[in-house]
Amino acid sequence: MDLMPLEAKLGAKAVVADSSGMDRYVRDLMDTQSSSPLAVLRPASTEDVATAVQWCRQQGLAIVPQGGLTGLCSAAVPMNGEAAVILSLDRMKTIRDIDPLDNTMTVDAGVVLADVRAAAENADRYFPLSHGAQGSSLIGGNLSTNCGGNNAIRYGVARDQVLGLEAVLPDGTIWNGLRRLRKNTAGYDVKQLLIGAEGTLGVITGAVLKLRPYPHNRVTALVAVQSPEAALSLLRDLETHVGETISAFELIPEVAVSFALTMDNARYPLDAMHDWNLLIEAETPARAFELETALEAGLASAMENGLVEDAVIARSAAQRDAFWFLREAVATYFVEDTSCLKSDTAVPVSRVPQFIANTVAALADNLPGVRTAPFGHLGDGNIHVNVVRPADMDAAEFIPHREALSRVIEVEALKLGGTISAEHGIGRLKRDHFLGIVDPVERNLMNRLKAAIDRDKIMNPGVIL
Numbered sequence: 001m002d003l004m005p006l007e008a009k010l011g012a013k014a015v016v017a018d019s020s021g022m023d024r025y026v027r028d029l030m031d032t033q034s035s036s037p038l039a040v041l042r043p044a045s046t047e048d049v050a051t052a053v054q055w056c057r058q059q060g061l062a063i064v065p066q067g068g069l070t071g072l073c074s075a076a077v078p079m080n081g082e083a084a085v086i087l088s089l090d091r092m093k094t095i096r097d098i099d100p101l102d103n104t105m106t107v108d109a110g111v112v113l114a115d116v117r118a119a120a121e122n123a124d125r126y127f128p129l130s131h132g133a134q135g136s137s138l139i140g141g142n143l144s145t146n147c148g149g150n151n152a153i154r155y156g157v158a159r160d161q162v163l164g165l166e167a168v169l170p171d172g173t174i175w176n177g178l179r180r181l182r183k184n185t186a187g188y189d190v191k192q193l194l195i196g197a198e199g200t201l202g203v204i205t206g207a208v209l210k211l212r213p214y215p216h217n218r219v220t221a222l223v224a225v226q227s228p229e230a231a232l233s234l235l236r237d238l239e240t241h242v243g244e245t246i247s248a249f250e251l252i253p254e255v256a257v258s259f260a261l262t263m264d265n266a267r268y269p270l271d272a273m274h275d276w277n278l279l280i281e282a283e284t285p286a287r288a289f290e291l292e293t294a295l296e297a298g299l300a301s302a303m304e305n306g307l308v309e310d311a312v313i314a315r316s317a318a319q320r321d322a323f324w325f326l327r328e329a330v331a332t333y334f335v336e337d338t339s340c341l342k343s344d345t346a347v348p349v350s351r352v353p354q355f356i357a358n359t360v361a362a363l364a365d366n367l368p369g370v371r372t373a374p375f376g377h378l379g380d381g382n383i384h385v386n387v388v389r390p391a392d393m394d395a396a397e398f399i400p401h402r403e404a405l406s407r408v409i410e411v412e413a414l415k416l417g418g419t420i421s422a423e424h425g426i427g428r429l430k431r432d433h434f435l436g437i438v439d440p441v442e443r444n445l446m447n448r449l450k451a452a453i454d455r456d457k458i459m460n461p462g463v464i465l
């Protein structure tokens, strides 16, 4: 393939075709076995993305858009040997504008999530999307996966943080939808179609993000409870004390704590280990509200009622960081143990306790000795049931079991009115199962949308559909 004409248009930095240069773009955190792309394209502007997409279309090449490669569904690298290029957004890192009156930030798609958050904070504003890979995932990837993260209970998921979008469509045209409107009912909401599409409908190149006042008033607690039922009752109880300020309500079972404690610098702050733990955070920009007092009162009354076994409130930023470090060490442990089965189910919040009990029992029946850690975003009903191999089984022996164990978890979620993917997406990993369970009317609609927008089927083929 002659890449010289494209290089002449985009510049030498934008076209990488040697295997050592492409190396860091072909492997994601899931260790997905990528097939070799023909090239990695790294355009520096929206116009250059459009030029690259037009060129790929003329050449009949598939395009795999790529952000920070932290996605957990094998969707950001080509597979199956198709003639494909990777289109990385990693050179598009400009924060184009912050408007404190509109409360908006306009960004390129390649800005790292942590940098979006930091820029907002520097302007005394808040961008609430937050998760364990925020130091390396890019905002375009976050929007394309419609990621959720730790604060969705209060602020919603990625799609709730967007007012406007800019994208290059599969035919190479640029769609400029960078509106700052809080209200807009003029026609279909096109941006919401591209958000969560995992790169199958176009390349997101920019976005207008919604900012909020910075929540200077914040309290964080590590709380031990007897059971997931008690955790759920506690959530509803605490809301009567602190209102709608609860911004994180993360479930961490003992087994997950024990995995996290194998990571450097992780510490468990309570005196004795408990079966079920919660990281609870409440925050508000309203400085006059006695948030800490209100949360303390809520926890004290829950302790009297027997809902809470023990609790500690972070009294310093360092303590808060340590609590969050423990929470994120759980996620990091499961990513680093590449043999571990990761899942991303959600059920209605009220069904979480039943879901956990049923799933843990069904997994033990399927493979005795598995170490099951149901953890995560209890406040959203989004429990990651991650499964570590039995202590006496090696990784190679365990890996063939993962498929069946995944089905066990997903079947239990579906029985309770849940979903097989709450925040990670479908990608290539879950495609076949998704297609097996999706409502036929919905599937047909999705196929027709895809065919209408991506007529040449060049955008991330094999992902979702």
Ligand SMILES: Cc1cc2nc3c(=O)[nH]c(=O)nc-3n(C[C@H](O)[C@H](O)[C@H](O)COP(=O)(O)OP(=O)(O)OC[C@H]3O[C@@H](n4cnc5c(N)ncnc54)[C@H](O)[C@@H]3O)c2cc1C
Pocket: 029, 064, 065, 066, 067, 068, 069, 070, 071, 072, 075, 076, 089, 109, 130, 131, 132, 133, 134, 136, 137, 138, 139, 140, 141, 142, 143, 144, 145, 146, 147, 148, 149, 150, 198, 199, 200, 202, 203, 204, 205, 331, 332, 335, 423, 424, 460, 463
């Ligand atoms: C330790 C850890 C913790 C995590 N915690 C959470 C969590 O709490 N909640 C959560 O939701 N996720 C979590 N994730 C998953 C992951 O971080 C998110 O899915 C993230 O949104 C992916 O962003 P990325 O930039 O890495 O995208 P990539 O992995 O590079 O790509 C993901 C998908 O988006 C597409 N894509 C990327 N950029 C674009 C673009 N500009 N235009 C069109 N398509 C594009 C790709 O083709 C692919 O389909 C975690 C991951 C790790 C490793």
